[in-house]
Amino acid sequence: YNIVLLPGDGVGPEVTRAARDVLAVIGDFYGHDFQFSEHLIGGAAIDETGEPLPEATRAACVASDAVLLGAVGGPKWDGGKRRPEEGLLAIRKAMGLFANLRPLQVSPVLAHRSPLKKEIVEGVDLIVFRELTGGVYFGEKTRTADRATDLCEYTVPEIERVTRAAFQTARQRRGKVTSVDKANVMETSRLWREVVTRIHAEEFPEIELEHALVDSMAMHLIRKPREYDVILTENMFGDILSDEISVLGGSIGLLPSASLGAGGPGLFEPIHGSAPDIAGQDLANPVGTILSAALLLRHSLKLEDEADSIEAAVAAVLAAGAMTADLGGALGTRAATEAVIDAIR
Amino acid sequence: YNIVLLPGDGVGPEVTRAARDVLAVIGDFYGHDFQFSEHLIGGAAIDETGEPLPEATRAACVASDAVLLGAVGGPKWDGGKRRPEEGLLAIRKAMGLFANLRPLQVSPVLAHRSPLKKEIVEGVDLIVFRELTGGVYFGEKTRTADRATDLCEYTVPEIERVTRAAFQTARQRRGKVTSVDKANVMETSRLWREVVTRIHAEEFPEIELEHALVDSMAMHLIRKPREYDVILTENMFGDILSDEISVLGGSIGLLPSASLGAGGPGLFEPIHGSAPDIAGQDLANPVGTILSAALLLRHSLKLEDEADSIEAAVAAVLAAGAMTADLGGALGTRAATEAVIDAIR
Ligand SMILES: CC(C)[C@H](C(=O)O)[C@@H](O)C(=O)O
Numbered sequence: 001y002n003i004v005l006l007p008g009d010g011v012g013p014e015v016t017r018a019a020r021d022v023l024a025v026i027g028d029f030y031g032h033d034f035q036f037s038e039h040l041i042g043g044a045a046i047d048e049t050g051e052p053l054p055e056a057t058r059a060a061c062v063a064s065d066a067v068l069l070g071a072v073g074g075p076k077w078d079g080g081k082r083r084p085e086e087g088l089l090a091i092r093k094a095m096g097l098f099a100n101l102r103p104l105q106v107s108p109v110l111a112h113r114s115p116l117k118k119e120i121v122e123g124v125d126l127i128v129f130r131e132l133t134g135g136v137y138f139g140e141k142t143r144t145a146d147r148a149t150d151l152c153e154y155t156v157p158e159i160e161r162v163t164r165a166a167f168q169t170a171r172q173r174r175g176k177v178t179s180v181d182k183a184n185v186m187e188t189s190r191l192w193r194e195v196v197t198r199i200h201a202e203e204f205p206e207i208e209l210e211h212a213l214v215d216s217m218a219m220h221l222i223r224k225p226r227e228y229d230v231i232l233t234e235n236m237f238g239d240i241l242s243d244e245i246s247v248l249g250g251s252i253g254l255l256p257s258a259s260l261g262a263g264g265p266g267l268f269e270p271i272h273g274s275a276p277d278i279a280g281q282d283l284a285n286p287v288g289t290i291l292s293a294a295l296l297l298r299h300s301l302k303l304e305d306e307a308d309s310i311e312a313a314v315a316a317v318l319a320a321g322a323m324t325a326d327l328g329g330a331l332g333t334r335a336a337t338e339a340v341i342d343a344i345r
Numbered sequence: 346y347n348i349v350l351l352p353g354d355g356v357g358p359e360v361t362r363a364a365r366d367v368l369a370v371i372g373d374f375y376g377h378d379f380q381f382s383e384h385l386i387g388g389a390a391i392d393e394t395g396e397p398l399p400e401a402t403r404a405a406c407v408a409s410d411a412v413l414l415g416a417v418g419g420p421k422w423d424g425g426k427r428r429p430e431e432g433l434l435a436i437r438k439a440m441g442l443f444a445n446l447r448p449l450q451v452s453p454v455l456a457h458r459s460p461l462k463k464e465i466v467e468g469v470d471l472i473v474f475r476e477l478t479g480g481v482y483f484g485e486k487t488r489t490a491d492r493a494t495d496l497c498e499y500t501v502p503e504i505e506r507v508t509r510a511a512f513q514t515a516r517q518r519r520g521k522v523t524s525v526d527k528a529n530v531m532e533t534s535r536l537w538r539e540v541v542t543r544i545h546a547e548e549f550p551e552i553e554l555e556h557a558l559v560d561s562m563a564m565h566l567i568r569k570p571r572e573y574d575v576i577l578t579e580n581m582f583g584d585i586l587s588d589e590i591s592v593l594g595g596s597i598g599l600l601p602s603a604s605l606g607a608g609g610p611g612l613f614e615p616i617h618g619s620a621p622d623i624a625g626q627d628l629a630n631p632v633g634t635i636l637s638a639a640l641l642l643r644h645s646l647k648l649e650d651e652a653d654s655i656e657a658a659v660a661a662v663l664a665a666g667a668m669t670a671d672l673g674g675a676l677g678t679r680a681a682t683e684a685v686i687d688a689i690r
């Protein structure tokens with residue numbers, strides 16, 4: 001298996017190294033040959049090549065079996081000609097990654113660390129399906145001295161494919177999809193609602209479907225997060241809502257994500273950003289990236305047992321109280337990674 | 346004083362009546378002549394006239410000293426040719442209401458009802474300035490069978506005026522403004538950030554200014570809401586974030602809003618929606634609308650003492666435990682209104 005590593009910026013390199021080490025141990029243990037190759041993206045790529053997504057990186061990702069990314073961005077590149085984030089957006093587009101999956105399970109061990117009351121977050125088990133290649137992210141932008149515009153754009157096929165992915169996942173879960181839009185204001189949202197409603201009726205009538213407005217959803221996710229199973233939404237709303245709920249489980253450092261296309265390689269990355277303030281200090285929580293590696297095994301390499309084994313090891317380590325500082329623990333990035341590796345062994 | 350009432354849909358009429366009764370008592374007590382006239386908006390207006398904002402309503406609002414609105418919308422008008430919400434958007438535009446203010450103070454009496462831990466929400470005292478006449482709400486929309494678009498659009502003067510309003514308010518508060526955008530993706534956000542930065546440097550250098558991305562802000566508002574004083578943002582982000590924080594204080598039924606333009610009449614309405622499920626049952630919390638009436642007195646009629654008197658009465662009533670069902674109390678809409686009126690007397 002050919003796995004591309006994109007360490008990126010800030011804490012990206014240290015958490016990517018952590019996940020690579022875990023993958024290497026899994027490879028040894030289960031007898032798989034994981035070949036890792038490292039490539040530049042984001043600010044690190046701008047510094048070396050002037051481009052946030054060098055052609056070599058793009059080509060390697062597209063030709064790989066899966067991509068594991070750390071994080072991109074940081075104040076160092078503010079005001080520069082190219083922005084690190086462009087690299088992330090460009091690789092999503094180049095790989096055709098249209099569905100960003102963010103699973104959230106609130107661990108009973110950590111529920112008390114949530115800013116929300118324990119009785120509200122305990123037992124939360126949901127997954128966000130965020131559309132990743134459309135919306136305001138990729139529409140035309142204009143700028144004059146006096147005026148700026150961004151175009152939010154969706155086509156029927158773009159909505160259909162992510163909708164199908166969400167309903168398919170709901171089938172394997174509790175059978176409920178909540179589709180989020182702003183249909184009382186946006187034309188793209190009205191199209192979104194129409195398409196989701198039609199795909200539901202034609203292909204997934206046994207799944208429960210509800211529609212919610214993004215503003216009320218921002219409320220409901222705090223008041224009653226347990227009610228949700230699969231949340232389906234467009235690019236920008238998905239960005240905002242998935243970050244909002246990322247705090248429910250106690251630390252954003254725990255959360256993985258998977259970005260998937262139509263059969264090609266997927267891209268896997270922690271939810272957290274580059275956190276330049278703690279970069280290089282062995283302080284970052286590696287769990288989000290390690291769990292992203294588990295998603296990589298499951299979704300791109302179809303190695304289900306291997307993925308389960310990483311997830312079980314992480315759960316055991318957290319249950320034993322071996323945690324990084326963001327969770328009130330005393331372990332550094334390396335020590336937390338070693339704890340996971342020991343648990344796998 | 347000529348006050349236009351727009352009861353609208355769902356619980357709108359009963360909460361508008363509650364606030365009008367409170368205003369009438371204030372008028373008697375302080376010797377002001379409040380003239381009320383009722384007009385149609387939203388679904389109620391569609392039912393009677395076919396238009397969500399009849400011309401008579403528009404003309405009355407523009408000629409008034411202030412407008413008090415209940416709520417618009419409901420499933421009854423789903424799929425119809427005209428949407429009730431169009432009426433709300435059109436009156437905002439017609440009155441030139443560019444700044445929507447949503448103050449949030451978490452009452453010590455109600456902090457325990459928040460989904461967040463008491464130690465996180467206690468003492469929260471912030472105000473959101475949402476830009477109200479630009480962004481994706483009013484940009485051009487297109488639709489074909491296969492494709493939909495919404496244009497998000499901002500001009501420099503649009504950003505300047507709401508920015509000045511936010512900084513002026515920060516001066517009278519704790520002196521901090523947090524401007525929220527998505528400058529790593531949107532051109533309108535980059536313009537937003539430039540203009541806010543310039544107005545700050547040129548006109549309000551003594552105020553503390555920070556910029557935040559909308560996705561991280563959705564997180565921070567749950568993790569550390571006490572850190573914020575004035576939050577300044579564009580139309581759609583303001584819609585989402587202000588609804589998100591509306592749950593912090595225990596019930597959205599408590600929260601007022603003011604929409605202000607350049608010197609003309611303002612429009613005042615509770616944050617909550619039309620809640621058709623409880624409409625006409627004397628169950629709605631009238632406090633959000635009553636506090637909106639207080640904002641009307643303060644901002645449009647410049648009757649500061651009168652506004653204070655309503656706010657003090659509401660605080661006393663809540664402290665005494667006289668609450669509607671959404672707050673765990675036993676009072677109906679009418680009884681809760683009477684309690685506030687008794688406290689004023
Ligand atoms: C870095 C940024 C462009 C990106 C996004 O908005 O998609 C990030 O917030 C994310 O969610 O992956």
Ligand SMILES: CC(C)[C@H](C(=O)O)[C@@H](O)C(=O)O
Nearest residue numbers: 184185215418430433434584
């Ligand atoms: C009803 C709707 C159009 C409106 C908006 O999005 O502005 C509402 O959510 C609000 O916040 O006042």
